[in-house]
Structures are given as C-alpha cells and as structure tokens.
Amino acid sequence: MNNLIAKHLFYFPSQYFRGQxxxxxxxxxxxxxxxxxxxxxxxxxxxxxxxxxxxxENIPYYRKMMQEKGIRPETISGYDELxxxxxxxxxxxxxxxxxxxxPNSSKRMYxxxxxxxxxxxxxxxxxxxALAKNDAIMYRCYAWYGIDIGDRQARFWGVPVKSKTRIKxxxxxxxxxxxxxxxxxxxxxxxxxxxERIRRFRPTHFxxxxxxxxGFCRVAKDLxxxxxxxxxxxxxxxxxxxxxxxxxxLSEMFDCPIVDEYxxxxxxxxxxxxxxxxxHLMSDHLAIEFVDEQGQRVKPGELGRIVITDLSSFEMxxxxxxxxxxxxxxxxxxxxxxxxxxxxxxxxxxxxxxxxKEGKLVHAAYLCYTLKEDTIHExxxxxxxxxxxxxxxxxxxxxNSESEKKLERNLRCALGNxxxxxxxxxxxxxxxxSGKLRYFISELSEPTDMTSEEKLVSGRR
Numbered sequence: 001m002n003n004l005i006a007k008h009l010f011y012f013p014s015q016y017f018r019g020q021x022x023x024x025x026x027x028x029x030x031x032x033x034x035x036x037x038x039x040x041x042x043x044x045x046x047x048x049x050x051x052x053x054x055x056x057e058n059i060p061y062y063r064k065m066m067q068e069k070g071i072r073p074e075t076i077s078g079y080d081e082l083x084x085x086x087x088x089x090x091x092x093x094x095x096x097x098x099x100x101x102x103p104n105s106s107k108r109m110y111x112x113x114x115x116x117x118x119x120x121x122x123x124x125x126x127x128x129x130a131l132a133k134n135d136a137i138m139y140r141c142y143a144w145y146g147i148d149i150g151d152r153q154a155r156f157w158g159v160p161v162k163s164k165t166r167i168k169x170x171x172x173x174x175x176x177x178x179x180x181x182x183x184x185x186x187x188x189x190x191x192x193x194x195x196e197r198i199r200r201f202r203p204t205h206f207x208x209x210x211x212x213x214x215g216f217c218r219v220a221k222d223l224x225x226x227x228x229x230x231x232x233x234x235x236x237x238x239x240x241x242x243x244x245x246x247x248x249x250l251s252e253m254f255d256c257p258i259v260d261e262y263x264x265x266x267x268x269x270x271x272x273x274x275x276x277x278x279x280h281l282m283s284d285h286l287a288i289e290f291v292d293e294q295g296q297r298v299k300p301g302e303l304g305r306i307v308i309t310d311l312s313s314f315e316m317x318x319x320x321x322x323x324x325x326x327x328x329x330x331x332x333x334x335x336x337x338x339x340x341x342x343x344x345x346x347x348x349x350x351x352x353x354x355x356x357k358e359g360k361l362v363h364a365a366y367l368c369y370t371l372k373e374d375t376i377h378e379x380x381x382x383x384x385x386x387x388x389x390x391x392x393x394x395x396x397x398x399x400n401s402e403s404e405k406k407l408e409r410n411l412r413c414a415l416g417n418x419x420x421x422x423x424x425x426x427x428x429x430x431x432x433x434s435g436k437l438r439y440f441i442s443e444l445s446e447p448t449d450m451t452s453e454e455k456l457v458s459g460r461r
Contacts, residue, residue: 001150003150003151004150006176007148007149008150011149011150011175012149015132015135018110022132022135025133026140029140033284033339034339037339040283040339044283044284045078045079048078048082048287049077051309051311053074062317064099082319083291085319087321088321100318101125101316105127105315109315114266122266124316126313126316134268135268137268141269144272146234147205147233150177151233152201152203152205153203154205155207155208156181158183159183159184178207179197179198181198184431186212186219192223202230203230204233206236210237210241210242210246213250215378217249217253221253227253228253228255232254232255234256235257235259236261238261238262240437242258242345259272260345266321268282269282270282270308274334275336280334280342286309286310287311288307288343290305292305295320301329301331302328303327305324306322306325306326308321308323327344328343329342329344354381354383354414354442356386356419357386357387357416362414367379370407370414375399376395376403378393379392379393379429380438381439381440382440387418387420388420389415389419391424394425
C-alpha cells in the first residue's frame with residue numbers, strides 16, 4: 001500500500017473515529033524536542049501541577065492518600081515536589097484498581113494491559129488524548145530516521161493464539177501498512193518464506209522484539225541471504241534489552257541504523273536512541289525519576305528504579321508509577337540537536353538478577369557475555385535454587401566436546417565453584433506467550449535477609 005494512502009485514508013480516519021486525534025499533538029511534540037531545557041522543565045512543571053490537582057479533586061485513591069499524609073495539592077508545584085508523594089507499585093494498582101479511576105468519567109476510555117513478564121498482568125485505562133499523545137511521540141522518534149506515518153513496516157511480534165484476536169490483529173496490520181513475522185517460529189523454512197514475503201512487501205523499516213529480529217538475522221546469515229538489499233531506513237528493536245552481540249550481528253546484516261527503543265505498555269516510548277547513539281528521555285510527556293529503595297531520587301550516574309508519571313493521563317493517573325526497571329539518568333548533553341535529557345541503557349528488572357550463595361547479585365546480562373559463543377545459537381538459564389542452575393542451549397555446528405567445559409568454567413567465575421550447573425540441549429528454546437525469549441528465569445522465593453542493593457533491585461521498601 002502507498003504510504004500516503006495508508007496515512008491519510010486509513011490511519012488518520014481510523015484514529016479520528018476512535019477519538020485519538022494524533023495530528024493535533026504532532027506540531028506540539030515536534031517543537032518540544034528542540035526547546036531549551038529550562039522551557040521543557042517549565043512546561044513539565046505546569047503539567048505536573050495540573051495533573052496532581054486533578055487527581056486530588058477527582059480520583060478517590062489520590063484524595064485519600066494525600067489527606068492521610070497531610071499533603072495539599074498546591075504544595076506540589078512541579079517536578080521537585082513530586083517526590084513528596086509515595087511511589088505507586090503494581091500491587092497498589094491491583095488492590096485499588098477501582099479507586100484509581102475517576103468515577104462516572106464522561107471521557108471515552110480504552111483498556112490496556114501489561115505483558116505480564118513479571119508474572120503480574122496489570123489492566124489500566126487511558127483516555128483518547130493520552131493514547132494520541134503516545135502515538136505522536138512515537139512518530140516523532142521515528143522521524144529521526146526518516147520514517148513517516150504509513151511507511152511500510154515489517155513487524156517481528158507475537159501472533160495471537162485465538163482466531164478472533166488473530167483476525168483483529170491482521171486487519172490492524174493491513175490498516176497500519178505492515179506485515180507481521182511471528183516471533184514464535186524463526187527456523188530456516190520460515191526464514192526463507194518470510195524473507196521472500198519481506199522482499200515483495202518492501203518495508204522501509206524493521207520493528208520488533210530484539211531476540212526475534214536477531215534470530216531472523218542469524219538464520220538469514222547461515223542461509224546466505226542478503227538483507228542489505230532491502231535498503232532499510234532503520235531497524236528498531238524494542239521490548240527486550242539489546243546486548244552487544246545483538247547489535248554486532250544486526251549491524252553486519254543491515255546497511256542502516258540499528259535503533260534501541262525503551263518503552264512500556266503503560267506509558268508508550270520512554271526513551272529512544274538518536275543518531276548519535278544516545279537514549280533521549282521523553283521528558284516533555286513523562287516525568288521520569290530514578291529512585292532508591294526509599295523512593296528518593298538518586299544522582300545522575302547512580303543506579304535507580306525507574307518511576308514514571310504520565311502527564312497526559314488524567315482519568316486513571318499513574319503518579320510516580322514504579323514500572324519495575326532499573327537504569328541511570330545521565331547528565332551528558334547530546335550533540336544531535338535534540339535537547340531532551342539522556343539516560344543510560346536500562347539495566348533490567350528485578351527478575352533479571354542472579355543471586356549467588358555468597359550473597360552477590362549478578363545481572364543476567366552476564367549470560368550474554370558468557371554464553372554467547374560461536375558454538376551457541378540460543379541459551380536460557382533457570383535458577384532452581386541458590387546454588388543450582390539449569391542451562392538450556394541450542395548448539396551451532398561449531399559446538400564440540402570442549403565447548404561445554406569452557407561454558408561451565410566461564411559461568412563458575414560468577415556463580416561460584418560450588419554451584420551445581422546442568423546443561424540441556426534443545427533444537428529450539430521455547431518463548432514466552434508474548435513471543436519474547438527470556439534469557440534468565442529465577443525460581444527463588446524472595447529472601448527475608450536482603451542487602452540494601454538487593455532491596456533496590458527487588459523493589460521492597
């Protein structure tokens with residue numbers, strides 16, 4: 001489909017009938033990205049004052065909470081005072097789901113839910129303007145790479161199991177001028193089939209799960225397929241952390257920028273990578289904080305839990321919402337011309353940390369550096385007990401009798417010499433229901449004697 005037809009005859013009209021007038025916000029968000037930092041902060045403070053005041057007057061949960069803590073809404077005059085309010089956890093949202101919504105709201109609301117990667121599926125509601133702002137922010141970021149609304153997209157994503165939902169998503173894909181490549185099945189047969197389908201469709205960009213795009217590229221490389229001939233504007237990886245071995249292969253296979261997107265179902269894009277390789281925060285749309293275990297902000301460069309306030313969501317506000325990720329605010333300035341502040345790449349969720357018998361925390365990223373050998377195609381570790389680890393592997397043709405011994409030696413450097421490590425060899429490692437591949441799963445119950453660092457990771461207060 002021609003991109004102008006997709007944009008003006010399908011995308012904008014469908015959004016109009018849903019009440020999501022994306023075009024209304026596009027000039028605003030395009031201007032925001034190059035405003036002076038002080039002006040962005042001033043606009044953000046105005047939005048915070050308006051949101052907190054609205055929440056106090058209209059949302060039972062916030063009125064009760066602020067009254068109990070003796071906080072008047074007028075004392076929250078901006079970003080600095082926002083820290084007076086407690087962090088909102090997923091558990092609190094589940095326990096107070098009804099009182100977090102404005103009673104008898106006249107606005108049209110849309111239900112969304114989180115992916116459930118933490119084991120907790122969260123349902124929430126957004127008004128049309130909040131969702132339209134999310135889309136405007138998204139297309140602002142895509143425009144950094146010359147991608148416009150309606151441009152053809154090859155989307156590496158999950159495929160719904162239920163036929164009714166699958167049909168609905170297929171219709172959406174057609175209207176949004178994209179084809180969907182299943183993240184569940186990346187094999188030689190499907191790769192060849194989807195490669196020809198992609199060539200016929202001629203997308204301007206790839207978008208999807210990091211591991212799904214990586215898996216496709218790995219098989220394409222083995223088959224000798226030329227992905228550079230697709231002449232992509234960008235390959236945008238999302239939903240999973242991009243590790244160096246992902247970027248290395250993607251950069252080898254494509255002659256275009258490899259872009260990291262960080263976002264959530266609840267808030268849309270939180271940070272997006274510019275052409276200089278820096279992650280810009282969407283701070284004109286979100287109040288983003290990095291906090292310690294007490295919910296107090298940490299200094300730039302220090303590790304902190306990421307807490308988000310969506311400044312456009314009024315009917316079910318999530319003020320200081322702990323999304324469960326960990327990262328660092330950066331005080332660097334970018335030379336790309338975009339004035340939005342920077343963050344370092346997200347470290348991961350509490351579920352992404354291995355805990356050892358000696359009390360150490362080892363980020364699961366260690367596995368990507370340890371297990372990502374030429375002899376291994378895919379891997380996954382399951383921590384069964386504090387000193388027992390089960391590793392699933394998909395071997396490459398280069399795997400030999402010495403490979404397992406080398407992998408075990410490398411793992412013991414972090415896990416300890418007394419750790420029990422078992423290996424299982426598979427043709428393919430199963431994905432999550434969403435289609436993502438999780439490198440690490442912990443089956444440990446939460447300990448009672450946690451260190452302060454462990455509390456920061458786990459989110460216990």
